[in-house]
Amino acid sequence: MKSSRMRTPARQMLPPKTPKSRQASKENLIKDPVQVFCRIRPMQSDSDLSCIRVVSSSTVALIPPESAVNYKIISNKETQYVFKHIFDVDSTQHECFTTVAQPLVEGLIKGRNGLLFSYGVTGSGKTFTMTGNRQDRGIMPRCMDVLFKTISDYQAKKYVFKPDRLNGFDVLSEADAMLERQAEINARLMKLERKDTDIEIASRASTDVTTLSGLDEDNSFAVFISYIEIYNNSVYDLCEPTTQRNQPLQTKIIREDINHNMFVHGVTEIEVKSVEEALNAFHMGQKRKRMGHTILNSESSRSHSVFTIRLVQAPVDQMGEDIVQDRDKVTVSQLSLVDLAGSERTNRTKNTGQRLREAGNINNSLMTLRNCLEILRENNMTGAMKKVPYRDSKLTHLFKNFFDGEGQVKMIVCVNPRSEDYDETAQVMKFAEITQDVQIARQTPMKPTFDSGLTPGRRKANQLFRMAMHNLEENGRAEARDLEIDLGLVYKLPSFPDFHLRSENIQDVTRELMNCLEDRIRCRQRLNDDFGARQKEVRKLLYDMESENIRVKTENAALTATLNQERERIKIYESKIMRYETSLDALNRKLRDKDDYISQMEVNLGEKQHQLDKKEHEKEKQRRKFNSKIHEEAEKRNRELNIKLSEQKRMLNEQMRSQEEKLRLVTDIVTGEQTVTNEPVSNLIRRFNSNCENNQPPGSERKARPRGTVVSNLRHRRSKSVGNEKWLEHRPSHPVPLGTILQPYYNAKTVTSPEMKDLKKAKSSRYCLIDQQADTDGELETKLYKGEVIPTTSGGAQVVFDDVECLKQKAPTDSPPRKRKSAHGADDQKTPKKNKSIDVVESRCSIGIQGHKKARV
């Protein structure tokens, strides 16, 4: 089998693939922004309110409804967004296709790559736009229509191009391709496989298809399709051949080919020769695609699906018939149609379990797409060289090359104008705006045919020649069948002349024949010489070819050995890569799990924090309750204590009164035999004793003071204050004159504000503080606080108070004895006048003793 491995075209035309040189070349390339289109789907129900207004063919306004999350903040202002084109609710699938996708198919035919993805909220019409339905075909089937219509006369025979499963294509000879075709027919017959076109799909074939321009008529074409889905960040091949029904699909890995193009390793690429075949394959894959029912869409895509059309083209040979078996002349271009799963807010979809996990993965991959585009935009705008996190999600990883400038990128933003969708639609619009700012390097155009050294138009010329031969044959010219374009050299001898042998011209004819014969002999000689020379030449050529052949064979053997070695090494590397990819996937999965776990923990933490706050709040409430209780209790206690205090005060006053009574009696006893009440002294003593017994508080076992003279405390004796000690008298600056008879006199230094030096032992050993205040009756009361000055270890001095002397004067009319006298008013009235003088003495004496006693506290 003769085969040659081909490379994808885009890479062929780029400079060497070291990242540095790629970068350098990119800087000089022309860049185009990502084209973003917006499609507004019709309202589901007439009662729905719209939040979208189409301003012009390229401007749309988003009007926040009252239900919008930040309605108050945005103060009801509408936001306008400008896109390449707006498809309003009345726009048709055809319009969408011709504006957005047809230029991409034209590019595909010219050897350029293209990526078109639909983005939007769930239920906004992405799948409708990309695929459509039975009545209204979407972009994908229309692409197939136009493509096949354009290349129909230029398709290569099946299996001439064969995928090598490493993102490249082998070119088989016509004979090998025929064997493959035969094998396929046999397999079909063996399995009794029904390969007829699906009736439903066939019915969808459109009739109004245009042929695109720009096709290189000297090329032969083959179309390959693949259909994958990215579900929960794993890649699945929807066209994977399975042995059993409902057999679960294997996950596929994304790899980089020798030219740094990303591809799904081992993906099934089906060569299709018609629209029906393509749609059939798509339909089979569609049945395996993960769809689900959600509140917002009964048939919601739960995965991102990627339908890829790969167009392989190679020039025909000089004769315009067979494909050139030269791998450098093969061009592969690709158009990927991506139907993204819808972004959704889980609180609206009310998803749980598997649907919730799907939604999480969908939102994550869309978030990565958004991040990548944001960084690309930043890099474009600021010239920064930030690393774009393509590897964070399979979706971005797969399309890395497109964003790095290996093809044109377009996006259709699908929106549902319902006001309920406003918040999500606003997010989608913002994302679309970012995307528009991303600049992508324009792909290098395909090599023109004349670069290959072949005559342009040869295929057409060949066709015309064949048509002419056919026409000639039909017109009865059978020799036309053997006509060749290149006649080359013709070996023939000059023909003998016509002659009639008659007796009269025999001499002339013989001479003529002899001349002719000589000419023929000469011609034969010349031809023999030419033939000999050519033979020699051919022999030499054969000899050269043979030696060249031997040399090439030897070289080939050596190269084959090296190739085998390299293949072995590649295999080892591939298995290593596979292992690493698998472990990377496992690690990514782990990471995702951990992330999930962390978010779960965060939720738990939040709950715990919430509970803690609640407890804290409870505690605070309790504390406040207890404080108010304590406060109430304290007030209650205070009230009780106040009552008790006033009770005790009352009792003390009682006691005081009885004490004073006793004192009066003692005075009477001490001063004379008879009192003013003419009571004998013995009676007074008895009354005093009974008073003492009555006034004793219950339970107190106070010893009765022995009767006799008043006991005086030596501590309070005035003589103590008039010793030899040196006093420091501390008094107010303007003291009220005491006016008492017993004026304190002592050796003192008087100060109004004492200083440390005055207190030092050497200067004074005693200290007296004089304080003057009005007592409860409003009378002036002078108190002398006496203390000893004691030096301290730190060199200072301290005063230890040990006595208080209290001096005060009272008016005789206010004195308690008078009151007591009035208490005995009845007796007063009975008292004869002759006893008045005794009363005066008694009261004077009483005042004198009382004054003396009261002055000493």
Ligand SMILES: Nc1ncnc2c1ncn2[C@@H]1O[C@H](COP(=O)(O)OP(=O)(O)OP(=O)(O)O)[C@@H](O)[C@H]1O
């Ligand atoms: N422009 C349109 N005209 C008519 N019907 C439409 C249009 N767009 C969407 N629809 C209808 O709306 C429904 C939901 O659309 P579709 O499934 O395409 O949404 P989606 O964005 O792909 O949702 P998901 O992301 O959940 O897969 C379908 O029944 C579809 O027929």
